[in-house]
Amino acid sequence: MxxxxxxxxxxxxxxxxxxxxxxxxxxxxxxxxxxxxxxxxxxxxxxxxxxxxxxxxxxxxxxxxxxxxxxxxxxxxxxxxxxxxxxxxxxxxxxxxxxxxxxxxxxxxxxxxxxxxxxxxxxxxxxxxxxxxxxxxxxxxxxxxxxxxxxxxxxxxxxxxxxxxxxxxxxxxxxxxxxxxxxxxxxxxxxxxxxxxxxxxxxxxxxxxxxxxxxxxxxxxxxxxxxxxVEADFSQAAFYLVAGALNNQVCLQDLNNESYQGDKVVVDLLCQMGCQYTETTSGMCMQSNGLKAISIDGSQCPDIIPVMALACALSSGTSYIHHIGRLRIKECDRLKATVEVINQLGGQAIEMEDAMEITGVEKLQGGQVSSYHDHRMAMMEAIASTVCLEPVIIDDEQCVEKSYPRFWEDFQQLGGVFDECKLGE
CATH class of the missing domain: 3.65.10.10 (Enolpyruvate transferase domain)
Known part of the structure; x- marks a missing residue:
């Protein structure tokens, strides 16, 4: 399924x-x-x-x-x-x-x-x-x-x-x-x-x-x-912040903007790409009128690289994400997997030994992709679906339980539409 x-x-x-x-x-x-x-x-x-x-x-x-x-x-x-x-x-x-x-x-x-x-x-x-x-x-x-x-x-x-x-x-x-x-x-x-x-x-x-x-x-x-x-997790917030950067309307509650979490850098990176990070009565929101390419040193924030690569895939220009060789020893080879998924969805990404190069496109097509049994890949693919022309099919969606058991419940609450299906349908 x-x-x-x-x-x-x-x-x-x-x-x-x-x-x-x-x-x-x-x-x-x-x-x-x-x-x-x-x-x-x-x-x-x-x-x-x-x-x-x-x-x-x-x-x-x-x-x-x-x-x-x-x-x-x-x-x-x-x-x-x-x-x-x-x-x-x-x-x-x-x-x-x-x-x-x-x-x-x-x-x-x-x-x-x-x-x-x-x-x-x-x-x-x-x-x-x-x-x-x-x-x-x-x-x-x-x-x-x-x-x-x-x-x-x-x-x-x-x-x-x-x-x-x-x-x-x-x-x-x-x-x-x-x-x-x-x-x-x-x-x-x-x-x-x-x-x-x-x-x-x-x-x-x-x-x-x-x-x-x-x-x-x-x-x-x-x-x-x-x-x-326990304070809110910027590693998980990154998915929704990128969603906001891709013109979804998501506000995040309970974020500690003084946090020591290294993945808080996602806010700075998206702002460098042209986003605005604002506080509203509903929480913190990331907004954008269009993203521009960026160069990212991923050595200090490896967990947010898959979803940041998604943002780069919808940016104007060519982005370069480097010092990410350690992504190969995560739950899957995330460097290879991220490049494969972006390309399968209709983007343009090139895999290198310790880096990836991504040339932005206006829209992703959609299609069938693998979660690689990796929670961060599955969640990135879900966010990608919001900017695709056709449905996105993901295997092993339950892998999100590793870090975020209620992800699909929250995704649906925000308006995400999905159904179970058999692979190949």
Whole structure:
């Protein structure tokens, strides 16, 4: 089965879903704190359920309510042996590995989809240096780890994933020893590190950030309980902001324009393309009388590149999006997939090793495309349907549950028109 979307303009107001990135971090910090914390504005996407399940596997008491969590960090959260299913969440996997090794532990990490294909060598190198035993299978997440991690000096590349850095920043304050993380290459996705440092500070953990070149971490620190409301997600807001840039009439509620989220740059990028970002009684709106081409460095905002590429596909001139090689190791090869989808819908895009070139067209045609089982691709394709001449057919529309379970409900509320169909119809 697939979903067939009939082109229709979107209009209305929408409450932006809570930030998945902030929710991951809040759940982890609250679980490591000595006391009870309440985390509100929770949406139970599959990725967030993975992190909740991981912390429960380590022994944390988490009470799930309709849209908030009570987390009791007063119990001993470490177990001597546990199974952690990360499903398809790269954040859960890379955050949990060092956290679970704060104490002597015997761990088994499992997952689904392409998660086993995503790089883990950064941690394997640390295991080798510290004498931690591990066993894994290629291309499948079936990782066994046995031992305990110690503080000290860590040399990490900054261009693989910021999740490795964040994982260590969560765990190292709990070590007996002081630690130092030294970056061996420029850090990409700095915004995600900022979110980690912000959340750590809220829960009483202090880290010295020396211009993202090194991080100094005092050992023997203790997390303090904290109540926190998860702010709205600019990664998800980006889809609707681009929709506004493409002449849909969508207003977004609950956005924090002072947010540390790196994907907030979507606002600046669209304004550079000729849009106006305004506040109304219904929320924040993005409006445009026509888009112009742009050059985008995607190294700090990889998650918004598919939908920004859509905006470029409807702009006047030729846009260039570069430093996006890391898109190839997401839920799918998003660089390749984005180019394929734009071309299949009637746009003009060229794939390069670390970049894409997009020449704008006035209108997209529509047609059948694949979601690549990737939530961000499916949502980008849904927004694309609003500027197509013919219906857009997408397979595996349920993949949006990874980050935004109510996406189709919200899309329909805004005027999106779709029906289930069989592939090939």
């Amino acid at each position: 697939a979903i067939k979307i009939t082109p229709h303009q979107l209009s209305g107001g929408i409450a932006v879903p809570p930030s998945k990135s902030m929710a991951h971090r809040a759940i982890i910090c609250a679980s490591l704190a000595q006391g009870r914390s309440v985390i509100t504005n929770i949406e139970y996407s599959k990725d967030i359920e993975a992190t909740i399940g991981a912390m429960k596997s380590l022994g944390t008491m988490i009470f799930e309510h309709e849209d908030y969590l009570e987390i009791d960090g007063t119990t001993t959260f470490m177990k001597n042996q546990c199974e952690i299913n990360c499903f398809e969440s790269g954040s859960t996997l890379r955050f949990m590995v060092p956290i679970a090794l704060v104490c002597e532990n015997n761990l088994h990490f499992t997952g689904e989809g392409r998660l086993g294909k995503r790089p883990m060598q950064v941690y394997y190198d640390i295991f080798d240096q510290q004498g931690i035993s591990y066993l894994y299978r290629e291309n499948v997440l079936d990782l066994y780890v046995r031992g305990r991690m110690h503080g000290g000096e860590f040399h990490l590349p900054g261009d693989v994933s910021s999740q490795f850095i964040s994982g260590l920043l969560f765990a190292l304050p709990l070590m007996d020893e002081d630690s130092r993380i030294v970056m061996t290459s420029p850090v990409q996705s700095k915004g995600y590190i900022d979110l980690t440092l912000q959340m750590l500070d809220m829960f009483g953990i202090q880290i010295e950030n020396h211009d993202y070149q090194e991080f100094m971490i005092k050992g023997g620190q203790r997390y303090q309980p904290c109540d926190y409301r």
